[in-house]
Amino acid sequence: MTSSLARIDLATLAKNIEQIRAQLPQDLKVLFAVKSDGYGHGIEAVAHTAEEAGIEYLGVATVEEGASIRHAGVKLPVLLLSPVLPSEARIALDLKLTFQVSDLEFAQFLAHLAKQMRKKARVQVNVDTGMGRFGVLAENAVLFLTQLRRLSALDTEGVFSHLATADSELPENQSYTLKQIEHFESLLAELDHANLLPLLRHIGNSAGLIQYMDRVTSPRMNMVRIGTLFYGYLEVRRSWAAQVKPVATLTARVIGLKQLSPGDYIGYGRTYKASHQQLVAVLSIGYGSGLAPPLSNRGQVWLKEKYAPVVGKICLDHTFVDVTDIGGVSVGDEVEVFGLHLPADHLAEMAGLPVCEVLVPALRGAANREYNSATGTFLP
Numbered sequence: 001m002t003s004s005l006a007r008i009d010l011a012t013l014a015k016n017i018e019q020i021r022a023q024l025p026q027d028l029k030v031l032f033a034v035k036s037d038g039y040g041h042g043i044e045a046v047a048h049t050a051e052e053a054g055i056e057y058l059g060v061a062t063v064e065e066g067a068s069i070r071h072a073g074v075k076l077p078v079l080l081l082s083p084v085l086p087s088e089a090r091i092a093l094d095l096k097l098t099f100q101v102s103d104l105e106f107a108q109f110l111a112h113l114a115k116q117m118r119k120k121a122r123v124q125v126n127v128d129t130g131m132g133r134f135g136v137l138a139e140n141a142v143l144f145l146t147q148l149r150r151l152s153a154l155d156t157e158g159v160f161s162h163l164a165t166a167d168s169e170l171p172e173n174q175s176y177t178l179k180q181i182e183h184f185e186s187l188l189a190e191l192d193h194a195n196l197l198p199l200l201r202h203i204g205n206s207a208g209l210i211q212y213m214d215r216v217t218s219p220r221m222n223m224v225r226i227g228t229l230f231y232g233y234l235e236v237r238r239s240w241a242a243q244v245k246p247v248a249t250l251t252a253r254v255i256g257l258k259q260l261s262p263g264d265y266i267g268y269g270r271t272y273k274a275s276h277q278q279l280v281a282v283l284s285i286g287y288g289s290g291l292a293p294p295l296s297n298r299g300q301v302w303l304k305e306k307y308a309p310v311v312g313k314i315c316l317d318h319t320f321v322d323v324t325d326i327g328g329v330s331v332g333d334e335v336e337v338f339g340l341h342l343p344a345d346h347l348a349e350m351a352g353l354p355v356c357e358v359l360v361p362a363l364r365g366a367a368n369r370e371y372n373s374a375t376g377t378f379l380p
Contacts (some may be wrong), residue, residue: 003253006250007370008042013041013247026346028217029222031224032058034050035081042371058212061081063280067091100125127160135161158223164180166236180203204216205227206226230244251336253318254329268315279324283320292357294351301319
């Protein structure tokens, strides 16, 4: 197996869920974000683990992801965190997925379709408090929920918003986040006063929960959406959440060795020039498999209990690392691209990227995945 391999430790995932939930208010519900194929960890296996761990809700980006969860036999409620096309609505209704809505025309269409199918369409209202991506504007949300109430085929079970800068500790971004939370809190108070408050209310994501726990779990908010944190990474460092561990280990193989003399270049663009006699290993992973190009000449891998720095530009299918000071390197040796010895957030810092921009593409690009059993044995 000469391409990249992702080993997914579901026991660690279950432990991360248990440890984080122990820190949360007892009656707080949790939506586990399993979009983008479970952040590259495999949506079916992650969804099963979440269900077994007592998670109340799952979140996906597409109808196809919702279908994968249902076909895997997972019965948890699933929220579509992105809008769907009208042509996808019938399938989503059949799969009993929950729609996010912020457009009256689509809501009316959905209500009409649900009535035709003799079903109730579960919906949650997406409110834009400053993300600027999807959502009804906060100042129009009360009217919008009033209009939804008139659509008898819709079950408006929730209202939510999304934080834009919760992972930043810059004062101006913290101020922006707090303003978003305040806008959402004010809206919830208005909805409560108008007797329109839905069953589920949430704005907190992983970073928002870590940095603003008291605010995103305030009395009118009864759910949080967690993704990155359950997968073992903190977008913001706080001691209460630091016990989580990476769920995935990504490996590749040494598929070639190259001797460099002083003055030799390696890789595209001649971005690396040897200053002395060096031994370089060629690895079976590149940006075509999701390895972040900004790690060129900046990243490293873990090989034979030592760190080997990336040299030269990362190629489509290959990466070069300097193994001059690592004894006994041979073709076929396994290297850890990230995992317990070299967490993905450390690589992300080297690349100047958020951790998910390193973690998710590389896991999704892995040619193979193995999952551990309850005993810790890895299985395909």
